[in-house]
Amino acid sequence: MLYLKEINYEDIEKEYLFVRDMPIDENGLTNKWHGISYDEFKEKAMPEMIAFAKGENLPDGFVPETVLFLWNDDEIVGQFRIRHYLCESLRTGGGHIGYFIKKEFRKQGYGKEGLRLTLQIAKTIIPEDEIYLRVNKDNPASLKVMLNNGGYIKYEDESTYYVRIKK
Numbered sequence: 001m002l003y004l005k006e007i008n009y010e011d012i013e014k015e016y017l018f019v020r021d022m023p024i025d026e027n028g029l030t031n032k033w034h035g036i037s038y039d040e041f042k043e044k045a046m047p048e049m050i051a052f053a054k055g056e057n058l059p060d061g062f063v064p065e066t067v068l069f070l071w072n073d074d075e076i077v078g079q080f081r082i083r084h085y086l087c088e089s090l091r092t093g094g095g096h097i098g099y100f101i102k103k104e105f106r107k108q109g110y111g112k113e114g115l116r117l118t119l120q121i122a123k124t125i126i127p128e129d130e131i132y133l134r135v136n137k138d139n140p141a142s143l144k145v146m147l148n149n150g151g152y153i154k155y156e157d158e159s160t161y162y163v164r165i166k167k
């Protein structure tokens with residue numbers, strides 16, 4: 001069964017391995033904790049992610065962000081992040097939601113279902129009328145995930161589609 005769970009200490013071992021192995025940057029989805037040690041994850045990464053979700057200790061210009069893991073039974077298959085509202089750089093950039101499915105689990109519908117579940121939560125957090133998303137033009141799988149969840153292309157530039165999903 002597929003379900004989302006917010007980052008939490010109970011699942012730290014599996015969350016740690018997942019985050020450690022996520023690439024630093026794949027198609028603009030970044031992971032500043034790639035390759036991290038278990039101790040640093042526990043002492044630094046986890047507290048930071050949990051604080052940011054509550055809007056605490058945010059660096060200047062950052063908005064609160066919730067980190068969710070997509071689980072298939074007892075295994076983590078993906079990570080979804082919700083930025084709670086837009087600032088100028090998010091409005092014209094990354095938007096509200098970022099996501100990543102682990103390589104070995106791709107092309108099985110997890111991206112689509114994970115975004116569907118994330119949108120249910122995002123709609124209760126985000127004040128704007130539409131959910132903003134951004135995708136590189138050379139990432140057709142992610143564009144499909146968005147379009148399959150009711151997304152439409154609002155505008156585009158040379159390299160990027162800017163997608164919106166009505167709440």
Ligand SMILES: CC(C)(COP(=O)(O)OP(=O)(O)OC[C@H]1O[C@@H](n2cnc3c(N)ncnc32)[C@H](O)[C@@H]1OP(=O)(O)O)[C@@H](O)C(=O)NCCC(=O)NCCS
Nearest residue numbers: 027099100101106107108109110111112135140141142144
């Ligand atoms: C984008 C990503 C989340 C997709 O995850 P996924 O679990 O494979 O997605 P799904 O299986 O739900 O759907 C992928 C869709 O794209 C299609 N697809 C996959 N690769 C494709 C390709 N190279 N060209 C065209 N379509 C492709 C699949 O057939 C599927 O379409 P369908 O639902 O109509 O059958 C995953 O590839 C990923 O994590 N990539 C790295 C990070 C990333 O790009 N994040 C998004 C940044 S905007």
